[in-house]
Amino acid sequence: MVEPSRTLVVKLTAGADAPERCSQAFTVAATAVAAGVPVSLWLTGESAWYALPGRAAEFELPHAAPLEDLLAAVLGGGTVTLCTQCAARRGIGAQDVLDGVRIAGAAAFVEEALAPGAQALVY
Template sequence: MSRSLVVKITCGAEAAERANQGWTVAAMGLAAGAEVTVWLTGEATWFAVPDRQPDLALPQAAEVSDLVETVRSGGSVIVCSQCAARRELTEDQLLPGVRIAGAAVFVESVLADGVQALVY
């Protein structure tokens, strides 16, 4: 049985180390064979928008754009519906494959059997 990993990232460039850690853990989850979903809330929403991804510029850290692409191509990325609405974003403005969903979907996913949820 494969476990699932749900990583919720709540910050962007204002908390660069925390944001980078969330993306790094998600990418490592994929490498370990887990089914990975990243939920983006607040300023982290911008990671899902082409040409708006924050540059975290952290020494000793992987480029966040590479981490986003790794997770997007091997897992799934979801943007909080309220956060998208506050930023006037629609799915067609997001990176391919990224979707928008609400709190009910988040709660359902983290309460499923075999899921490990982490918040950054």
């Protein structure tokens, strides 16, 4: 049984450069949302591109759920954050990201990951 007071914080560092790791992080986050768990998904490194409209639809991995659907599920029931430095390195601004995606930095990640009842996973 899921304990709803626990938050799952997922930090994803991979994108198309490591598709299985990328897909697994999105799958875990979306599955947790579906189970009623509060979820915070952080997009860092190459996964930063998935904060942009249309980018998740371009991702392909055989036998995996569409990344676009997984991202929509997390946006619908959890939070998605794009790393400040990762966004800046890629020229991504707040005006560029999908509705519901916020841009925040390491201090916000540490606060979420160390909150009472939080469980952090890094992919």
